[in-house]
Amino acid sequence: MTRTPRLHIPHPPARPGDTPDFSYVDISPAGAVPRPDVTTRLRDIERSLAFEMVRVLDEEHAAVGPWDPHLDHHDLQVGLRYMLLTRLFDERMHRMQRQGKISFYMKSLGEEAVSVAAAQALEPGDMLFPSYRNQGLHFARGRNPVDLMCQLLSNTRDMCKGRQMPVMYHWVRGNIFSISGNLTTQYPQAVGWAMASAIKGEEDIAAAWIGEGSSAEADFHHAMTFASVYMAPVVLNIVNNQWAISTFQGFAGGERRPFAARGPGYGIPGVRVDGNDFLAVYAVTRWAAERARQGAGPTLIEHVTYRADAHSTSDDPSRYRPRDEWKAWPLGDPLERLKAYMIREHAWSEAQHEALAAELGAQLDESWEEACGFGTMTDGPTLDRNELFEDVFKDVLPHLIRQRDQFRDLED
Amino acid sequence: MTRTPRLHIPHPPARPGDTPDFSYVDISPAGAVPRPDVTTRLRDIERSLAFEMVRVLDEEHAAVGPWDPHLDHHDLQVGLRYMLLTRLFDERMHRMQRQGKISFYMKSLGEEAVSVAAAQALEPGDMLFPSYRNQGLHFARGRNPVDLMCQLLSNTRDMCKGRQMPVMYHWVRGNIFSISGNLTTQYPQAVGWAMASAIKGEEDIAAAWIGEGSSAEADFHHAMTFASVYMAPVVLNIVNNQWAISTFQGFAGGERRPFAARGPGYGIPGVRVDGNDFLAVYAVTRWAAERARQGAGPTLIEHVTYRADAHSTSDDPSRYRPRDEWKAWPLGDPLERLKAYMIREHAWSEAQHEALAAELGAQLDESWEEACGFGTMTDGPTLDRNELFEDVFKDVLPHLIRQRDQFRDLED
Amino acid sequence: MARMTMIQALNSAMDIMLDRDPDVVILGEDVGYFGGVFRATEGLQRKYGEHRVIDAPIAEGGIIGAAIGMGVNGLRPISEIQFADYIYPGFDQIVSELAKLRYRTGGEFFAPVTIRTPCGGGIRGGQTHSQSPEGVFTHVCGLKIIMPSNPYDAKGLLISAIEDDDPVLFFEPKRIYNGPFDGDPDKPAMPWSQHPKGEVPEGYYSLPIGLAEVVREGEDLTVLCYGTMVHVCEAAAKLAEVEAEIVDIRTMIPLDVDTIRQSVEKTGRCVIVHEATRFSGFGAELSATVQEECFYSLEAPIERVTGWDTPYPHAFEWDYFPGQKRVAAAMVKVMEAG
Amino acid sequence: MARMTMIQALNSAMDIMLDRDPDVVILGEDVGYFGGVFRATEGLQRKYGEHRVIDAPIAEGGIIGAAIGMGVNGLRPISEIQFADYIYPGFDQIVSELAKLRYRTGGEFFAPVTIRTPCGGGIRGGQTHSQSPEGVFTHVCGLKIIMPSNPYDAKGLLISAIEDDDPVLFFEPKRIYNGPFDGDPDKPAMPWSQHPKGEVPEGYYSLPIGLAEVVREGEDLTVLCYGTMVHVCEAAAKLAEVEAEIVDIRTMIPLDVDTIRQSVEKTGRCVIVHEATRFSGFGAELSATVQEECFYSLEAPIERVTGWDTPYPHAFEWDYFPGQKRVAAAMVKVMEAG
Numbered sequence A, B: 001m002t003r004t005p006r007l008h009i010p011h012p013p014a015r016p017g018d019t020p021d022f023s024y025v026d027i028s029p030a031g032a033v034p035r036p037d038v039t040t041r042l043r044d045i046e047r048s049l050a051f052e053m054v055r056v057l058d059e060e061h062a063a064v065g066p067w068d069p070h071l072d073h074h075d076l077q078v079g080l081r082y083m084l085l086t087r088l089f090d091e092r093m094h095r096m097q098r099q100g101k102i103s104f105y106m107k108s109l110g111e112e113a114v115s116v117a118a119a120q121a122l123e124p125g126d127m128l129f130p131s132y133r134n135q136g137l138h139f140a141r142g143r144n145p146v147d148l149m150c151q152l153l154s155n156t157r158d159m160c161k162g163r164q165m166p167v168m169y170h171w172v173r174g175n176i177f178s179i180s181g182n183l184t185t186q187y188p189q190a191v192g193w194a195m196a197s198a199i200k201g202e203e204d205i206a207a208a209w210i211g212e213g214s215s216a217e218a219d220f221h222h223a224m225t226f227a228s229v230y231m232a233p234v235v236l237n238i239v240n241n242q243w244a245i246s247t248f249q250g251f252a253g254g255e256r257r258p259f260a261a262r263g264p265g266y267g268i269p270g271v272r273v274d275g276n277d278f279l280a281v282y283a284v285t286r287w288a289a290e291r292a293r294q295g296a297g298p299t300l301i302e303h304v305t306y307r308a309d310a311h312s313t314s315d316d317p318s319r320y321r322p323r324d325e326w327k328a329w330p331l332g333d334p335l336e337r338l339k340a341y342m343i344r345e346h347a348w349s350e351a352q353h354e355a356l357a358a359e360l361g362a363q364l365d366e367s368w369e370e371a372c373g374f375g376t377m378t379d380g381p382t383l384d385r386n387e388l389f390e391d392v393f394k395d396v397l398p399h400l401i402r403q404r405d406q407f408r409d410l411e412d
Numbered sequence C, D: 001m002a003r004m005t006m007i008q009a010l011n012s013a014m015d016i017m018l019d020r021d022p023d024v025v026i027l028g029e030d031v032g033y034f035g036g037v038f039r040a041t042e043g044l045q046r047k048y049g050e051h052r053v054i055d056a057p058i059a060e061g062g063i064i065g066a067a068i069g070m071g072v073n074g075l076r077p078i079s080e081i082q083f084a085d086y087i088y089p090g091f092d093q094i095v096s097e098l099a100k101l102r103y104r105t106g107g108e109f110f111a112p113v114t115i116r117t118p119c120g121g122g123i124r125g126g127q128t129h130s131q132s133p134e135g136v137f138t139h140v141c142g143l144k145i146i147m148p149s150n151p152y153d154a155k156g157l158l159i160s161a162i163e164d165d166d167p168v169l170f171f172e173p174k175r176i177y178n179g180p181f182d183g184d185p186d187k188p189a190m191p192w193s194q195h196p197k198g199e200v201p202e203g204y205y206s207l208p209i210g211l212a213e214v215v216r217e218g219e220d221l222t223v224l225c226y227g228t229m230v231h232v233c234e235a236a237a238k239l240a241e242v243e244a245e246i247v248d249i250r251t252m253i254p255l256d257v258d259t260i261r262q263s264v265e266k267t268g269r270c271v272i273v274h275e276a277t278r279f280s281g282f283g284a285e286l287s288a289t290v291q292e293e294c295f296y297s298l299e300a301p302i303e304r305v306t307g308w309d310t311p312y313p314h315a316f317e318w319d320y321f322p323g324q325k326r327v328a329a330a331m332v333k334v335m336e337a338g
């Protein structure tokens, strides 16, 4: 064949065996990006916010610059607690999957700040539309780990009644929406929710999260367009953890522009933030939420972070990226960074940290025990199988009653 | 109800009865926008190209500035001829629809430059993916009006074999793709076509057109993402004619940003051009095509123009906008502007213009006569009804053979 | 009682629901200021404001997606899809989200969205303004699906759809917006004012979702049909000179199996008619159901009369449309069989 | 002859076609460097280059839309949709464009795109990794639709699909990628190497699109099935102790009506089995067809055994799946009827 193809194909900087290389990640010094007033005209701020990187924690673990949210010790401790809880929960549930106790799991290792700081920066009445890697939102809103474990076990207390795969949680009382297997569908839904809030004249806003890979889906565009046209009070988050299963962020367009830069094209401010900097994520979310609540419209936030572990328990990342990539990730570990800052601020100590880890570990042990009491994959109480036919509609319609009867007859 | 809604709803500047108001349209002076080299980095040019407006023809009908393509008299005369042909064709076919001779029609009045100049700027081997308001592409590529008329009549020479509504033309030999009733679907197809060209190492590029309203569809995002990721050699055009049936461009996001500004968010240069300035459209298209052919990737072009007539023969714009809005349109009439420039350049005269109008009028009369010879809605030869069952698949599959037999039996 | 066209009846239903329930909103392309390309929402924005009757970007996926979010936040959105042919960009939001939200959340979240969309051909709309895609949606679990055949049903069923807490797809056969078209394009159009079902109460009323209606009783054979085809079948029965029992299905999900069974058990013969294409159309489900329910009563094979298995061809519209002649031929065939 | 799993057979088909025809390209999420989440394209990018086996953005609509453009420009694209549950964002491009392009252009433009997608449940995938949406597509005119039940057919039919100038939807029942699952999740998995249809020629061969296969002859009743269900039905027939004639439909469009008719005329009884939900599923079309073609031969009502009309429920997978017991019960019922 004499063809000389000239189609550009994106290449990640490193493949298995190569030395990790994150030189492509543009990193601003902490404190370098100005913090505009929430009412500033987009034109005047778009370049800096979308292309630079909002960072608060510097290399010495000090908080610097205009985005420092000046959180008090209590808030910091709460943040650290839930980040640690998220991490420990992930660790254990991953182990449970490996032991065959649950069928599937997805960790958020290395991305804990993205969820926990955001949830803390938002109000309890704000509605959250997560992806499958935002378990931190649940913890930060005070969810009992038992609830999530029951979902993972599809047991009698599973809020999904056994109908969803593990990790597809929701929480009505906590204002956390259901996770769909279909990527990005929650994005326009969040915008619609926010539109309804504005129509009703309510104060609550919506926030949604997708991965950078998911930003290629149609619903990203739907959400951005509707949010822009109606100035919907919504915070739209893209979690750029560099990978979408086996493809790196270049396959979603990240080779050319930060994902935050998509915002300004729609007339929506885009803010690029160090997703591993708890304080920065908090501050940026707060800023976006304030804009939304004041009627200034939506904000797009790109959280620059790294998916430290496999995509899911079905994945093996050593097939497509260097094993030690995370170690080379220039933005470090969000948990360690917050902890170091707190220790420096005398808001925390190693001893406290150890105690907290022990406390949370014990809590998770107990939680698991408790959750298993509501049924496991092999033992204990099981969901009523007749539930299979419920909730397709509000009422069980005649054809489903017939099918349920048929099912029961067969069971007998 | 005590609700105080705070959802932003876009408002056009004028409704029926109001005085037209186009103060929202940012217009740069002719010649004001620099013309960067096609290899210039996007960062350095995005602001000016996407927010200013590339214009060549000034108020005195002189061609000024770096974008002047310096077309010779012949090229100018060809351009004027096809713009006039497009306009006269539209006029007549609209009349034919009113007389019941064809069932439906869509005019491109006021937007002729967008199609004709672009087609002239591209190479014959480039593949064009039009919308329903780009008939000028056909004329500029030398299509016989008879062919289009036969499609409008669904007669025995209809290239669609009677299967498509009027105006849904295509032209295999002329490299003009089929028009779909579904908006924006041609956009990712054009990108895929361009990708294939690059894969095969060929020089041909693709170009596609949608309306500004259609840019809200998912396929806009698909096209932009794929074009950006693979640096596809494609020119993506948005014809911002201010209206999408009854909704003004604000309902597609135009209140905040020029549509050209969508480009840079994807790492694609966006160029905003005076769509009623033949020379500017030519120059910008040429620039974009050169980029694509050199492997520098896609370009998004926003053509700022005005839909001077109804959306289609089924529409009545006096219900939603001032009757005289077109008269107030600040960018004038593309045909008149090119003509004035040519007269000034001694490339044209009123007498020549009249002669041309007469010639084209006569040609169209003859064409119509000829087209009707291949069948009209009421008289003459008709398409073979058995054709109904052809081309669903390459071969008529067994179930369609059976249905055709059934059909024939019933006819007897 | 007033006389209303189908468009007026639909408009009246939405008017009443906007008035009764502040949570009802309308979202769609050209539905606001302009009142919709078929005028179904005419005057409603003026009356209820721009925050209740909302012009939308041209993005069906966004229209459905946003409506789901609105529904979750307590509103009761009516989404208009301008033509049923353009519902596909919203397909994922309908099928993966709207239809499954209640189930996947164990009943804890739901979105009471009604999707209205004009369907069907006979208006020279070609392949992208003529489709009847209801069959595709009937295979999706979690949607209620309605297609009325007259103004009275249209209003009563649309009000029920809006009030329903389940998502409802409401297909409107646009060929009969202005009159009960009987399949003969050469006959002068009959207006709804001359049809008994054009008599429509001005105020609120609702009709239960899930009941078919026997619009004409007969002993010879049962005809299962809906939408425009109800009127075509009535005319065809006269043409064929058979005593057809014509059942207007009205709601596909839930399907009124009892009415169907009773009729076919009585007549022993069955013709199924729809405008959509034949292969895997809703007629297949009807045929399978009749066969399962009435096997021992059937005296002749069930016949399906449908659009051919091709896209809707502009110029061949009346060759494509399952008109009186084809329906009548099927009736005769079924009567002669067995 | 080699022994291949279904994944290996599919990989081999693509390998051969990439080799034979420089215009064949593959486009999909994770298909390139990684070789696909089910490893179907493993090694192909390394062998044929990044311009032939192309990783795509996560946008099914873009994947199909771009493939159409490529097809129009002379390539022969194979699009992989990672799970059939995720085909819906590409629905409009498939239904409105890919399927109708040839028709609407009077035969002058076409795009020979093959869409491969894993479908079906039984892998604890929950409602968004288990669907069998083939029924929805069978109602669309202009698509050929295939679902193989074994490695031999998979390879031969995929090669035909790639060579075909019509668009082809190629559904792969992922539960049988590695072995002929018979519906009993508690039994040790059987590998393809122990199944005769796991014997697959290493080189090029193709199988005609449009032929069903009688995989087991029998006199008692006809079973119409495809994909995973072929193996379930074989086991169910043993369980029910009936001499079932099992017809593997293999291609839904075009449908091999002759083979179906001949079988049902012989046996007089028919059970239809698929994993997809029942209402308006492809089984409805099969039932309607059998009824129309074989009315006078039928001695008992046709039975459909299918997934229930609910989304695919994660924890109730085996209650949902139409397994041996349910199929066997239907066989017995049909044998006892009439």
Ligand SMILES: Cc1ncc(C[n+]2csc(CCOP(=O)(O)OP(=O)(O)O)c2C)c(N)n1
Residues within 6 Å of the ligand: A133, A181, A182, A183, A210, A211, A212, A213, A214, A215, A239, A241, A243, A244, A245, A307, A311, D029, D058, D082, D086, D089
């Ligand atoms: C519509 C759709 N297409 C494909 C998939 C399969 N899939 C699941 S996760 C995933 C990668 C998503 O990557 P990203 O958005 O970056 O999120 P991350 O996993 O990195 O958090 C893919 C392709 C899906 N779930 N839904």
Ligand SMILES: Cc1ncc(C[n+]2csc(CCOP(=O)(O)OP(=O)(O)O)c2C)c(N)n1
Residues within 6 Å of the ligand: B133, B181, B182, B183, B210, B211, B212, B213, B214, B215, B239, B241, B243, B244, B245, B307, B311, C029, C058, C082, C086, C089
């Ligand atoms: C998917 C889809 N949705 C809706 C329509 C109905 N429709 C046809 S043209 C049109 C307006 C398009 O406006 P714009 O893109 O600005 O193009 P213009 O008519 O101004 O040239 C609409 C809504 C359609 N054809 N396809």
Ligand SMILES: [Mg+2]
Residues within 6 Å of the ligand: A211, A212, A213, A239, A240, A241, A242, A243, A244, A245, A307
């Ligand atoms: Mg990612």
Ligand SMILES: [Mg+2]
Residues within 6 Å of the ligand: B211, B212, B213, B239, B240, B241, B242, B243, B244, B245, B307
């Ligand atoms: Mg427009």
